Amino acid sequence: xxxxxxxxxxxxxxxxxxxxxxxxxxxxxxxxxxxxxxxxxxxxxxxxxxxxxxxxxxxxxxxxxxxxxxxxxxxxxxxxxxxxxxxxxxxxxxxxxxxxxxxxxxxxxxxxxxxxxxxxxxxxxxxxxxxxxxxxxxxxxxxxxxxxxxxxxxxxxxxxxxxxxxxxxxxxxxxxxxxxxxxxxxxxxxxx
Numbered sequence: 001x002x003x004x005x006x007x008x009x010x011x012x013x014x015x016x017x018x019x020x021x022x023x024x025x026x027x028x029x030x031x032x033x034x035x036x037x038x039x040x041x042x043x044x045x046x047x048x049x050x051x052x053x054x055x056x057x058x059x060x061x062x063x064x065x066x067x068x069x070x071x072x073x074x075x076x077x078x079x080x081x082x083x084x085x086x087x088x089x090x091x092x093x094x095x096x097x098x099x100x101x102x103x104x105x106x107x108x109x110x111x112x113x114x115x116x117x118x119x120x121x122x123x124x125x126x127x128x129x130x131x132x133x134x135x136x137x138x139x140x141x142x143x144x145x146x147x148x149x150x151x152x153x154x155x156x157x158x159x160x161x162x163x164x165x166x167x168x169x170x171x172x173x174x175x176x177x178x179x180x181x182x183x184x185x186x187x188x189x190x191x192x
Contacts, residue, residue, distance in 0.1 A: 003044050003053060007063070010081045011074070016063035017056040017082060021048025024115070025091035027079065028055035029099030031121075035062025039096050054091065056082060058102065072105040079106050083113060094118040 003020035018036050026047060030039035036055040044053050059067035059075055067074055079102070083091060090113045095103030100122025107114040128136070136145050 003041075003048060003055070005063075008082075008085060010085065011059075011067065011078045013059060013065040013067060013078075014063075015056055015059065015065070015078070015082070017054065018044065019052070019054050019086070020044070021051050021053045023051045025083075025088045026051035026053050027083070027091040027093050027103075028053060029079075029093065029095040029102045030055070030058060030061065031097035031099060032061075033097075035064075037062065039099070051092070052088070054082070054086065054088070058099070072101055073109065075102050076106040076109045080110055080113065089113070090115050092116045092118065094120065095122060096120045097122045 003018040005016050005018050007014055007016055009015070016036070018040075021044075028036065028040045028044065028047075030036050035057040037057075040053075040055050044055060047053050056079070057064040059065065059078060060070060067078070083089075092115045093103040093106060095101070095117070097120070100119045103117050103119070107117050135141055
């Protein structure tokens with residue numbers, strides 16, 4: 001059994017989704033380093049023997065277009081659209097790293113569609129005080145804050161903590177990613 005990719009439009013954006021298998025729906029959500037194929041290809045065929053596997057490239061990752069509104073809530077709504085499109089009335093959610101945050105957001109927003117949540121290598125995002133949320137949401141602060149967080153999350157230091165042995169990463173890790181040049185530079189400086 002091999003999963004097959006399909007391109008569909010969700011929330012007005014092109015999204016690549018891998019599907020296959022039979023049984024209860026299993027929605028696999030990938031990490032922030034890579035895409036669905038990188039995170040799940042090594043296990044999705046085995047999982048497809050007992051589950052209907054659904055694993056999208058989350059918005060802005062892999063072959064999926066960048067979302068208009070890059071928030072966990074918007075991503076959760078897109079996943080609901082995906083399940084509606086596939087005529088799936090609920091799923092077991094499995095989140096890996098960043099995918100854990102997406103899975104928890106989805107489960108919170110759509111508990112009726114969430115059968116179970118499995119977390120792999122992740123956890124909750126920190127809760128911010130209401131006053132801090134208001135400051136961060138101010139237009140002149142929000143873009144700077146997002147840029148700061150993105151640069152920190154994908155910095156050479158963050159990469160070295162996430163992948164202490166980058167030479168062990170599969171070649172697919174470096175293919176098809178907007179971050180390929182940065183990752184290659186980081187991995188060469190870490191391994192030297």
